[in-house]
Amino acid sequence: MKAYLAWDNAAYENYETIVFAENAKEAKKIAFTCEVCENADYIQVRVKRLPEADKLYKGRVEIDWWDEETRLALVKELGWACLETSSECDTCSAKEYCGNWEDIEE
Numbered sequence: 140m141k142a143y144l145a146w147d148n149a150a151y152e153n154y155e156t157i158v159f160a161e162n163a164k165e166a167k168k169i170a171f172t173c174e175v176c177e178n179a180d181y182i183q184v185r186v187k188r189l190p191e192a193d194k195l196y197k198g199r200v201e202i203d204w205w206d207e208e209t210r211l212a213l214v215k216e217l218g219w220a221c222l223e224t225s226s227e228c229d230t231c232s233a234k235e236y237c238g239n240w241e242d243i244e245e
């Protein structure tokens with residue numbers, strides 16, 4: 140399975156997910172069913188290969204942000220952060236690698 144970054148090109152927020160598929164066409168179909176693209180027109184759904192995330196495949200078609208090991212890899216290696224920081228960030232396993240978290244402490 141190959142990892143693809145997926146997003147709604149028409150969405151205002153810079154909100155992305157990662158899906159796993161055999162090819163870009165399949166990835167786009169999967170992305171269309173994800174929360175990130177729930178309000179998207181199919182033609183606005185974009186996918187892009189993300190080889191660095193191939194190893195994060197755990198049998199689900201979409202990445203699981205709530206899986207601690209996965210989240211740690213996303214934040215540490217791919218520079219992800221949650222869209223809005225909240226009190227939940229206090230207990231986040233990846234906070235020491237999170238750019239947003241540092242902003243709070245200053």
Ligand SMILES: [Zn+2]
Nearest residue numbers: 221224228231
């Ligand atoms: Zn956070």
